[in-house]
Amino acid sequence: MNRDAMKDMLLRMADDVLILAHRHSEWTGLGPLLEEDIAFSSIAQDKLGHAQALFSILHEHFEGAEPDAMAFGRTEQLMRCCHLVELPNGEYDFSLMRHFLFDAAEYVRWTALCESSFEPLAKLALKIRGELKYHLYHAQTWVIQLGAEGSEESKARMQTALRNVWPFALGIFEVRPGDADLVSDGVFPGEDVLRERWIAFVSNVFEKAKLEIPVDASAVLGGRDGYHTEHLGPLLDEMTEVYRQDPSAQW
Amino acid sequence: MTKDDVLSALLAVRDPEIPTISVVDMGIITNVTVHSDDNVSVCMTPTFVGCPAIDVMRSDVEQAVRELGVTTVEVSVTFDVPWTTNRLTEKGRAALLKHGLAPPEPYETLTLELDVLNNVACPYCGSRKTTLKSPFGPTLCRSLHYCNSCLQAFEGFKPI
Numbered sequence: 001m002n003r004d005a006m007k008d009m010l011l012r013m014a015d016d017v018l019i020l021a022h023r024h025s026e027w028t029g030l031g032p033l034l035e036e037d038i039a040f041s042s043i044a045q046d047k048l049g050h051a052q053a054l055f056s057i058l059h060e061h062f063e064g065a066e067p068d069a070m071a072f073g074r075t076e077q078l079m080r081c082c083h084l085v086e087l088p089n090g091e092y093d094f095s096l097m098r099h100f101l102f103d104a105a106e107y108v109r110w111t112a113l114c115e116s117s118f119e120p121l122a123k124l125a126l127k128i129r130g131e132l133k134y135h136l137y138h139a140q141t142w143v144i145q146l147g148a149e150g151s152e153e154s155k156a157r158m159q160t161a162l163r164n165v166w167p168f169a170l171g172i173f174e175v176r177p178g179d180a181d182l183v184s185d186g187v188f189p190g191e192d193v194l195r196e197r198w199i200a201f202v203s204n205v206f207e208k209a210k211l212e213i214p215v216d217a218s219a220v221l222g223g224r225d226g227y228h229t230e231h232l233g234p235l236l237d238e239m240t241e242v243y244r245q246d247p248s249a250q251w
Numbered sequence: 252m253t254k255d256d257v258l259s260a261l262l263a264v265r266d267p268e269i270p271t272i273s274v275v276d277m278g279i280i281t282n283v284t285v286h287s288d289d290n291v292s293v294c295m296t297p298t299f300v301g302c303p304a305i306d307v308m309r310s311d312v313e314q315a316v317r318e319l320g321v322t323t324v325e326v327s328v329t330f331d332v333p334w335t336t337n338r339l340t341e342k343g344r345a346a347l348l349k350h351g352l353a354p355p356e357p358y359e360t361l362t363l364e365l366d367v368l369n370n371v372a373c374p375y376c377g378s379r380k381t382t383l384k385s386p387f388g389p390t391l392c393r394s395l396h397y398c399n400s401c402l403q404a405f406e407g408f409k410p411i
Contacts, residue, residue: 035395038387038388039386041387042391047301049299049300053330123331127330127334130335131411133365133411134386137365138386
């Protein structure tokens with residue numbers, strides 16, 4: 001097994017959900033409906049659990065630091081999340097579209113990982129896939145409702161959100177140097193294969209929602225190499241504030 | 252000391268968020284091994300990956316086994332046996348109902364449409380004329396519903 005490639009994959013998956021969990025948690029108390037407030041907060045809590053489980057695998061199998069130190073003790077340059085998850089929440093339409101595109105990608109990825117040759121990941125995948133059904137169900141119900149079944153305004157807002165989010169969402173599937181080894185070892189099918197499955201999945205939902213995927217958009221890349229948007233730094237400052245005061249504190 | 256002795260003791264360990272149900276009836280105890288009267292291992296699995304109650308339940312399980320006079324107790328939390336709501340016992344389902352939560356029905360496959368969440372039986376009047384309001388509720392494992400017969404909002408324990 002290419003251990004460096006394995007570590008890279010686990011880390012980028014963990015960082016994506018860690019950062020998006022923080023963004024989702026920013027809707028707590030601010031959701032447009034009480035139910036939405038609760039949904040985004042619950043999804044944030046689930047995602048944080050997924051990040052913790054991935055950091056635990058890194059810790060137990062790949063000499064990674066303790067999960068808390070991994071989550072709260074790294075600088076921006078060491079983070080491997082994609083730009084999609086770093087962007088500020090914006091308006092609800094933007095957050096919802098990001099939530100849909102990201103969770104469709106998560107669903108496709110974790111479904112594939114149920115067959116992974118790396119056993120700890122395959123076991124976790126069975127569990128996480130069940131939870132993701134709820135995340136995706138939530139997102140796609142609203143995308144269809146605000147798209148095809150909504151008002152002119154809601155449809156226009158969702159279409160604009162899709163146009164803005166799409167290039168960033170393509171960036172989830174940035175191919176990494178060691179991926180080929182992981183594919184030949186049966187760890188995962190590769191980013192290109194996952195992206196194609198994801199496009200098939202979301203196209204089907206957008207057809208129902210009467211929304212159009214932008215043509216000729218190119219993926220926004222760089223996060224996997226530690227190059228981030230100007231939004232990640234302030235997010236990390238806030239997220240790690242308590243931890244930095246006393247990294248050894250127990251509560 | 253037998254496995255059944257340990258499981259009986261664990262019937263007293265409750266889910267802190269739903270105190271009518273024991274960890275055994277919840278189905279989160281996946282294995283118990285009695286190595287000797289003095290050495291017992293217990294395997295647990297969380298209901299949700301990010302379940303905030305798992306650490307409390309883990310230490311409660313350890314304490315319950317120690318109270319049997321066992322000095323070496325190992326409690327591990329793993330995903331080796333993934334938890335699903337199909338692991339709930341009949342007694343467990345009754346305990347959820349007693350807590351006012353619609354118990355999840357056993358299922359074979361759970362589709363992405365989550366059809367099983369529509370027309371959940373109301374825990375108050377039993378009617379199936381109910382509507383799903385949100386798949387997310389006050390804890391990770393609950394959903395929100397409305398009964399069109401007795402006009403009550405209620406919570407369900409969601410199938411997973």
